[in-house]
Amino acid sequence: MKVIAFIICSALAALFLIATGDLPDWGSAESPANSxxxxxxxxxxxxxxxxxxxVTAVLADYRGLDTMLETTVVLxxxxxxxxxxxxxxxxxxxxVKREMDILKVLAGGDQIGLIVxxxxxLLIPFIVVFALYVxxxxxxxxxxxxxxxxxxxxxxxxxxFSNGVQSARLAFSQRLQVICAIVGILVYSGVGLTCTxxxxxxxxxxxxxxxxxxxxxxxxxxAILLVECGVTLTVxxxxxxxxxxxxxxxxxxxxxx
Amino acid sequence: xxxxxxKYNYCVALILFLMGCYGIIVKTxxxxxxxxxxxxxxxxxxxxISIAVKTNGGIPIVSKDLSTPIDPAxxxxxxxxxxxxxxxxVGVGTVGxxxxxxxxIYAEFGSVDGPEVISAMEQxxx
Numbered sequence: 001m002k003v004i005a006f007i008i009c010s011a012l013a014a015l016f017l018i019a020t021g022d023l024p025d026w027g028s029a030e031s032p033a034n035s036x037x038x039x040x041x042x043x044x045x046x047x048x049x050x051x052x053x054x055v056t057a058v059l060a061d062y063r064g065l066d067t068m069l070e071t072t073v074v075l076x077x078x079x080x081x082x083x084x085x086x087x088x089x090x091x092x093x094x095x096v097k098r099e100m101d102i103l104k105v106l107a108g109g110d111q112i113g114l115i116v117x118x119x120x121x122l123l124i125p126f127i128v129v130f131a132l133y134v135x136x137x138x139x140x141x142x143x144x145x146x147x148x149x150x151x152x153x154x155x156x157x158x159x160x161f162s163n164g165v166q167s168a169r170l171a172f173s174q175r176l177q178v179i180c181a182i183v184g185i186l187v188y189s190g191v192g193l194t195c196t197x198x199x200x201x202x203x204x205x206x207x208x209x210x211x212x213x214x215x216x217x218x219x220x221x222x223a224i225l226l227v228e229c230g231v232t233l234t235v236x237x238x239x240x241x242x243x244x245x246x247x248x249x250x251x252x253x254x255x256x257x
Numbered sequence: 258x259x260x261x262x263x264k265y266n267y268c269v270a271l272i273l274f275l276m277g278c279y280g281i282i283v284k285t286x287x288x289x290x291x292x293x294x295x296x297x298x299x300x301x302x303x304x305x306i307s308i309a310v311k312t313n314g315g316i317p318i319v320s321k322d323l324s325t326p327i328d329p330a331x332x333x334x335x336x337x338x339x340x341x342x343x344x345x346x347v348g349v350g351t352v353g354x355x356x357x358x359x360x361x362i363y364a365e366f367g368s369v370d371g372p373e374v375i376s377a378m379e380q381x382x383x
Binding site for chain 2: 001002004005006008009012013016017020021023024025026027028029031033034037038039041042043045046052053054055057058059063066067070073074077078080081084085140141142144146149150235238239242243245246
């Protein structure tokens with residue numbers, strides 16, 4: 001098996017090395033990838049959308065449909081994990097309390113975990129504020145909906161590691177996770193549908209100028225913020241949904257007896 | 258030899274990609290297969306991001322000073338950054354789903370080793 005794999009990989013390496021000869025040099029500004037569409041984005045994004053961060057402008061505006069469907073893929077991945085690991089949406093909370101909590105054991109139980117608990121309690125508010133900064137300042141600095149969503153998801157994961165995944169689930173139940181994930185997608189597609197109702201095409205944010213009393217560039221900037229909020233909700237909920245499902249009741253880690 | 262010097266970014270991505278491919282083929286442990294898939298994914302991201310680089314180019318956040326026209330050569334290509342930004346988050350989702358499938362396989366057949374799982378499946382069918 002190892003010999004066959006080595007032969008396949010060597011053949012692939014030879015093919016790729018031959019093909020590499022035709023690829024553009026490192027850092028070349030005239031390469032095909034850098035010469036047709038991207039100069040348009042760089043020169044026009046500020047005028048079109050009033051968003052200096054071109055990555056955010058391309059992500060949420062020029063390629064808005066792509067981002068909406070990528071967020072839907074994240075949602076579907078979350079649902080798939082939910083179906084595989086067993087949903088606990090309808091269960092009463094007393095059942096949740098009885099199960100063994102692998103993370104609490106790893107953190108050292110109630111006594112040893114004290115320092116971890118206090119430290120994470122001190123840290124969590126600042127992490128949340130930073131996540132909101134990353135979300136709302138995504139127009140002007142590196143950041144945006146996906147990054148903020150991942151940071152907020154990490155907040156809940158940090159809380160699960162310090163206080164046990166069950167206390168985290170009491171704060172952010174599975175029902176709430178699913179609702180948050182769906183509401184995020186609905187916010188995104190709702191902004192797109194509003195554009196359609198106001199006479200533009202789907203996700204053409206300049207049509208929103210009719211109800212925002214702003215010119216079309218500023219209403220595009222505002223709509224970018226709205227759809228980024230939707231992306232944040234979905235990504236945050238799905239990150240914690242995947243994590244809490246993987247360490248939860250149906251996990252083999254908790255059924256070792 | 259010329260390729261290795263002027264286009265070393267592609268070579269690094271290539272090495273990572275082949276490491277991942279080798280792992281996917283050779284390793285029988287399902288967790289290691291998922292790790293190898295992640296390595297392949299990382300190599301693709303590295304490839305895209307290295308395409309976006311321009312010599313003398315900074316991050317793609319344009320200056321708000323409108324007195325001078327914007328010169329695209331001074332900013333990195335934003336498009337590969339956008340594509341990989343979404344790909345990273347989708348990658349986390351797919352890795353999570355892979356781990357969930359492995360956990361279900363372990364709960365059902367008591368093993369995460371590929372051939373052992375297959376023989377356990379054949380026994381349960383008999």
